Structure formats: structure tokens, C-alpha cells
Amino acid sequence: MATGRLSRTFVRMVSTGTPASSLVSPKTPMPPRAVTRLGGGAGALSSRRESHGFYKDVETRPRVLITGALGQLGPGLAQILRDRFGRDNVIMSDINKASDAVLESGPFLYADIMDMRALREICVNYEIDWLVHFGALLSAVGESNVPLAMQVNIEGVHNALEVARQYKMKLFLPSTIGAFGPDSPRDPTPDLCIQRPRTIYGVSKVHAELMGEYYHHKFGLDFRSLRYPGVISTDLPGGGTTDYALHMFHDALTTKVHHCYLRPDTRLPMMYIDDLLTATANFMQAPDRALRMRTYNIGSVDFTPEELAAEIRKYVPDLEIVYKPDHRQEIADSWPQRFSFVSAEQDWGYRPLYDLSGMCEIMIQSLLPKYKSAGRVKEEVKE
Numbered sequence: 001m002a003t004g005r006l007s008r009t010f011v012r013m014v015s016t017g018t019p020a021s022s023l024v025s026p027k028t029p030m031p032p033r034a035v036t037r038l039g040g041g042a043g044a045l046s047s048r049r050e051s052h053g054f055y056k057d058v059e060t061r062p063r064v065l066i067t068g069a070l071g072q073l074g075p076g077l078a079q080i081l082r083d084r085f086g087r088d089n090v091i092m093s094d095i096n097k098a099s100d101a102v103l104e105s106g107p108f109l110y111a112d113i114m115d116m117r118a119l120r121e122i123c124v125n126y127e128i129d130w131l132v133h134f135g136a137l138l139s140a141v142g143e144s145n146v147p148l149a150m151q152v153n154i155e156g157v158h159n160a161l162e163v164a165r166q167y168k169m170k171l172f173l174p175s176t177i178g179a180f181g182p183d184s185p186r187d188p189t190p191d192l193c194i195q196r197p198r199t200i201y202g203v204s205k206v207h208a209e210l211m212g213e214y215y216h217h218k219f220g221l222d223f224r225s226l227r228y229p230g231v232i233s234t235d236l237p238g239g240g241t242t243d244y245a246l247h248m249f250h251d252a253l254t255t256k257v258h259h260c261y262l263r264p265d266t267r268l269p270m271m272y273i274d275d276l277l278t279a280t281a282n283f284m285q286a287p288d289r290a291l292r293m294r295t296y297n298i299g300s301v302d303f304t305p306e307e308l309a310a311e312i313r314k315y316v317p318d319l320e321i322v323y324k325p326d327h328r329q330e331i332a333d334s335w336p337q338r339f340s341f342v343s344a345e346q347d348w349g350y351r352p353l354y355d356l357s358g359m360c361e362i363m364i365q366s367l368l369p370k371y372k373s374a375g376r377v378k379e380e381v382k383e
């Protein structure tokens with residue numbers, strides 16, 4: 001609770017133009033990495049880790065900065081990492097304004113990944129050990145604003161790489177099924193194969209994979225990346241090609257009509273968010289010696305819009321789908337249909353738990369009470 005209020009102060013200070021350096025003052029009680037062991041007497045965040053007395057905890061309780069943390073994936077990953085490393089050791093950041101729920105959940109800062117100086121200040125002042133770089137423009141949004149996508153997804157990655165190299169941080173940044181293209185084997189798509197994507201999003205992600213691996217080999221940077229499939233969650237996504245699947249759940253429970261921008265037979269790899277976030281945290285913690293590669297495919301299921309609709313109809317029998325493919329069809333047609341993730345299973349023990357029916361069950365169970373209490377469930381839904 002207290003940290004939530006403080007976070008609000010950080011946001012206000014930054015939005016009024018206060019330099020990031022002035023966020024750290026003796027009166028700014030950002031708690032240190034092991035606040036519980038300090039017994040609540042932690043007034044100021046010292047810029048010197050030794051004053052916390054927990055040098056040995058860097059391995060087991062690293063301090064993590066998440067960029068672009070207000071999107072579909074950031075809040076969930078912050079929660080998992082806070083459960084593992086302590087609430088105040090995981091700092092969320094974004095260029096958007098955080099909700100009260102985010103501010104109450106733990107530390108939050110304004111951070112634009114295009115602003116290298118501010119990134120440096122945050123990483124030094126808050127003694128960041130791991131950088132999780134989520135700030136990005138997704139596939140459909142990227143195609144509608146290519147110059148911005150190039151800035152955020154390419155220059156932003158350069159900034160993340162440089163900061164991580166300079167301050168010897170571990171860097172995780174996600175790649176995607178969109179890093180493959182029509183020339184890649186699509187059923188299944190292995191970890192290593194030709195990658196010639198046709199979207200700026202895909203091109204920027206191949207660039208990120210290659211640059212990260214280059215920094216690893218050249219400078220010893222602990223770079224790690226997972227190629228995520230479309231992610232299914234109750235929180236709505238930020239403008240990708242796989243978004244239809246999430247909207248289908250919401251529409252099923254409210255209007256019972258979903259307008260689908262893909263053809264009914266468009267198969268894409270997907271996974272449930274809990275599997276993805278657990279895998280991400282486990283991968284970041286995996287011992288370096290276990291990793292034969294720096295970039296791995298992960299996934300769990302693959303389905304088409306008509307297969308997803310059939311599964312959701314077990315709960316909402318009269319769900320209607322109206323198919324009207326648009327520009328996103330071409331993107332989907334160039335992406336993998338099935339994803340091979342055997343290397344992740346073999347090397348660091350990746351194990352997804354949710355299949356299509358498990359995913360649908362938990363989505364309906366999670367969304368139904370929210371829509372019911374908002375009075376938006378259209379008629380009876382089989383629970």
C-alpha cells in the first residue's frame with residue numbers, strides 16, 4: 001500500500017519533468033531489495049547495494065526492471081517475479097500512466113525505452129540486475145506505423161542491449177512466432193530454420209534475436225529470448241494478429257457474436273498466459289550451463305478460429321462467428337501453424353500445462369464473474 005502511494009509520487013515527479021536522478025533522495029523511501037529482512041525500518045533507498053547488506057542475494061533475489069510493463073504480459077510477469085524475489089525488487093515501467101491497481105501492487109516508474117540517459121539512470125540508481133524488455137509495438141500496430149515500429153522495436157532494443165552490456169545485467173527480451181515467414185517450415189516450425197518475416201514486427205524481432213546473440217558472443221552478455229506464440233489471457237492485447245482469440249471469449253460472454261478478421265481455417269500457435277509467464281520466469285532462472293541456445297521456441301497448442309469457436313460453444317452454445325478476413329490474414333498466412341518446442345523441453349525442462357480445453361475452461365471461469373457482476377452476460381452460460 002505504502003509503495004503504491006510512493007509510486008504515484010514517482011509518476012507525478014517524472015510527468016512534471018523532474019529528472020530521473022532526483023527520484024532517489026533520502027526522502028524517497030523506495031524499499032531496498034530485502035525489505036522484509038530490514039524489518040520495515042528502511043527509510044531511503046541507498047544507491048549502494050552494500051548498504052543493504054545483501055550482496056549474496058543477487059543470485060536468488062535479483063532486482064528486475066520491466067520495460068513496457070503495462071501491456072498484456074507485464075503485470076502478470078511482475079506478479080510472478082515479485083512472488084519469487086520480493087515485491088520491491090521488481091520495478092514495472094512504461095510510458096503510459098499506471099492504474100491504481102498497478103500502483104498499489106509495487107514500484108512503478110515512467111521509463112521511455114527511447115531515452116537512453118533515463119534508462120541508464122534508473123538502472124544505476126535502482127541497482128538493476130535483470131532487464132526484462134517488453135516495450136514494443138506488436139504486429140498489426142507495427143504495420144500501421146512502420147517508422148514508429150522501427151524506432152521502438154529496433155532502436156529501443158539497441159538501448160536495452162547497451163544498458164545491459166554496460167551495467168552487466170541479464171537481459172530477457174521476447175521474440176515471437178512472427179519472427180518466421182512464408183519461407184520457414186510452418187508445420188511444425190523448428191527453433192533453427194530460415195527466417196524471412198514479411199512484417200516490420202517480425203524483421204525487428206529477428207534483428208533483436210541476432211543482436212542479442214551477437215552481444216552474448218562478443219561481450220558475454222547473458223542474453224535470453226523466448227519466441228512466444230499468441231498469448232491467451234483475460235487482459236486484452238495490444239494490437240497483434242492473434243488478438244482475435246481473446247476477443248472471441250469476451251464476445252461470447254457479452255454479445256454472443258464475434259466478427260473474426262481471419263478465415264475459419266487459419267491455424268496459429270497459442271498458449272495460456274500462466275504457462276507463458278511461468279516459463280519465462282523459469283527460463284530466466286535456468287542455469288547458464290543448461291542453455292544450448294539463447295533463443296528458444298515455446299508454445300502449447302495450435303488452433304483455428306473454427307476450432308476455438310467449437311470449444312467455446314461448450315459453454316455458449318449459440319455463439320455466432322462472422323468471418324471477414326482483413327489485412328491481418330496475410331500476416332497470419334506467413335506465420336507458423338504449429339510450433340516445435342522440443343529444445344526448450346530438453347534443455348531447461350519447459351512443460352506447459354494448459355491444452356485447448358483447459359485454456360477455455362479457465363478463461364470462461366475467470367471472465368464470467370467479471371461480466372456477471374457488470375451485468376453484461378447476455379443469457380445463460382454453461383459453467
Ligand SMILES: NC(=O)c1ccc[n+]([C@@H]2O[C@H](COP(=O)([O-])OP(=O)(O)OC[C@H]3O[C@@H](n4cnc5c(N)ncnc54)[C@H](O)[C@@H]3O)[C@@H](O)[C@H]2O)c1
Pocket residue numbers: 067068069070071072073074093094095096111112113114133134135136137138152156174175176177227228229230231237238239240242
Ligand atoms: N502478447 C502476445 O501475444 C505476444 C506474443 C509474442 C511476443 N510478445 C512480445 O512480448 C512483449 C510484451 O508484449 P505485450 O503483449 O505485453 O505487448 P503490449 O502491446 O500489450 O504492451 C507493450 C507495452 O509497451 C509500451 N511501450 C510502447 N512504446 C514504449 C516506449 N517507447 N517505452 C516504453 N514502453 C513502451 C506500451 O505502452 C505497452 O504498455 C513484446 O515484446 C511482444 O513483442 C507478445
Ligand SMILES: C[C@@H](O)[C@H](N)C(=O)O
Pocket residue numbers: 138139140175176177178201228229230231239240241242243
Ligand atoms: C504473436 C505475437 O507476437 C503477437 N500476439 C502478435 O500477434 O503480434
